[in-house]
Amino acid sequence: MRSALRKLEKSGRLTTVQGAVHPKFELAAVLAQAPGRNAVMFNRVEGYETRVVGNLVDRTNFSVSCGIEPTLEASLQHISRGIEHPVPAALIHDAPCREVVITDKIDIMSIMPVATFFEREAGPYITAGVIAAKDPETGKRNVSMNRLLVLGPDKLMIGMSPSHHLYQLMIKAEKLGKPLEISAAIGNHPAVLVAANAYVDLGFDEFEIAGGMFGEPFELSPGVTVNVEAPAGAEFVIEAEFVPGELYEEGPVSEFHGMYVDYGKSPVLCVKAVTHRKDAIYQTILPGKYHEHFLIGAMAIETTVLHHVRRAVPRAKAAYITEGGMGRCHAVISIAEPRPGEGQKAMFAAFAHCNLVKQVIVVDDDIPIDDPIAVEWAIAARMRAERDMIVIPGVRTDRAEALVHHGTVAKVGIFALREAESPPLAEIPRSVMEHVRQKWDSYQVRG
Ligand SMILES: Cc1cc2nc3c(=O)[nH]c(=O)nc-3n(C[C@H](O)[C@H](O)[C@H](O)COP(=O)(O)O)c2cc1C
Incomplete structure (x- = not known):
């Protein structure tokens, strides 16, 4: 995420918020009303030292972060490159995301400023978590994004559609009698977020798609308490495992259509470690109907x-x-x-x-x-x-x-679609259009 933030700042696409905001509703209200499509950096969040970034991804921000032309064609090509030419990830040690390691007396809310977004939701949600898990049968990695509701100091609820791969891995693990482990990385490059959302087959490691987009192996760091890696450059990593048989009645939660839904009970995770950069920036994504x-x-x-x-x-x-x-x-x-x-x-x-x-x-x-x-x-x-x-x-x-x-x-x-007998389009001669474009300044068009 750091490289993306640098590029966005350089191209004038990073807005900073100096005034303090409260993580409950206020931060969301600023993100929702921030003008334009810049990424927004909150320098002061009440009760925390940590800075928070939101609205990181829009189409232009994605292009700037990836160093590609800001066109649909270029983004289709770039993401396709990741899918068609995936690059195996590389494991590194001494990763930035492990600068601080907490395995004792974990209290998520004291470590990171998790925001509460909508009136009727049950509490604070981590919305920018990139979740990695391994297929308990094949050992292959799966990557997705899932909301995490903070239930207690070291307890989270995870929202998963039963049609998604992560859900299938959880069921497989349950059948084998071993709880599924996950890592949730917060603070990622836009390419990693998009890769995590690719509709690819189970067994296709989305981190390799990110590598394909970067044109080099995406660096991962081995888990500290779980056998699941996480992006080495992430800002925060939560390591956790599913608590067998424990479900939490979530109540109303926002969906991408912007309305509340009630999905009933969802699985609970027990947090085993939190690791982070020394000066970690917490990333949040305003969920629901927001861009x-x-x-x-x-x-x-x-x-x-x-x-x-x-x-x-x-x-x-x-x-x-x-x-x-x-x-x-x-x-x-x-x-x-x-x-x-x-x-x-x-x-x-x-x-x-x-x-x-x-x-x-x-x-x-x-x-x-x-x-x-x-x-x-x-x-x-x-x-x-x-x-x-x-x-x-x-x-x-x-x-x-x-x-x-x-x-x-x-x-x-x-x-x-055009019919064979469609009349031709009435066009200004192409050569004249081009000629005018070239001598545009000479028309002294003002105002
Ligand atoms: C910000 C964000 C939050 C998301 N939250 C959830 C979620 O809570 N539950 C879910 O099932 N999918 C969620 N998704 C969609 C999945 O990440 C996406 O469909 C992914 O491809 C599923 O991967 P999988 O089939 O490998 O599990 C979210 C997507 C975004 C962009």
């Missing part, structure tokens, strides 16, 4: 959606998960010179890949799919509603879907 929560998921999901769509439709050019679609539910896909029915194939591939995607708009590759006005234009100009919309009722979905009903939701496909 960072949307975008970390969106960037990961659109990349793997594109991979899957390309298997069915090789000329698929790009995929984009919209922010208005909660960074999960609405995909826009562009295809170069689509043949009849390829829009439909692309839609089915996207639905099959990601449970949460429930609306797919397919456009030609002349449409910049990350421009909502251009996409709406394509719908207005190219979609015949009686022919180009499809509603598929009753499709199995994730429990996190906002409109889930008996485990299902309707899915929608919209095909806004």
Whole structure:
């Protein structure tokens, strides 16, 4: 995270908050109302010496942190590189995240300023934890992000969708009669956060995806009390294990759609160690309907959606998960010179890949799919509603879907594709557009 913060600061994308904020609600309220999309560094948090960073990830912040062009194409390429060319992680000793090691009298709330976000939630949540665990059968690592509710000095509740890999590992471990161990790393580079959210197969180590994005082995530090590694450069690491049979009734919790949900009982973790940098910066992610929560998921999901769509439709050019679609539910896909029915194939591939995607708009590759006005234009100009919309009722979905009903939701496909007989676009001559761009200053355009 440190390298990302340096780059963001250099490019004017790091805002600092000098005034003290309280970690209960106040910090969240500042993050929610911070202007623009800069990362926000809180220099003073009441009751703590630790600084806190929030709003770290938005699309431009991701690009700046990764040193890539701030375009959809570049981010798709960068994340794809991680998935297609994963780099095995490297183990290092004397890692920054182990500068301070606490194994005795652990009290999470006295070590880090865990924020409380929403009125009705049960308490303070760690929301930027990157959770690593090992498959008890194969030993392969899995990485994800999961909310951690602080229940007591060394007790946490972990939120997991039963459809996710971490949940499957917990069940496997239960069957083998050995509690699953985890490490939760807080304070990570945006690339690591996006990698942790990639929809890849069980057994695919998401830290290797991060390595692929960095173009070098991602450095991990061996666990102190658990047999699970953690990012060496993390700010804080919590090591814990599942408490067999212990569940906690969570009550209302915010989901990515911004509303409260009640998932009932969730597993409890017993913390065995906390390690951190000497001058650790605590990272928090404002959850619920806020942009960072949307975008970390969106960037990961659109990349793997594109991979899957390309298997069915090789000329698929790009995929984009919209922010208005909660960074999960609405995909826009562009295809170069689509043949009849390829829009439909692309839609089915996207639905099959990601449970949460429930609306797919397919456009030609002349449409910049990350421009909502251009996409709406394509719908207005190219979609015949009686022919180009499809509603598929009753499709199995994730429990996190906002409109889930008996485990299902309707899915929608919209095909806004040029017809062979579409009239040509009325364009200003391309050469003149280019000429004007080149001599722009000479027009003395002011105001
Ligand atoms: C900020 C943030 C918080 C998240 N919290 C949770 C959570 O509490 N529970 C959950 O099941 N998924 C959560 N996710 C989504 C998972 O991390 C994501 O779907 C991941 O790919 C699951 O990985 P897995 O299938 O390897 O377990 C969160 C994502 C983000 C960006």
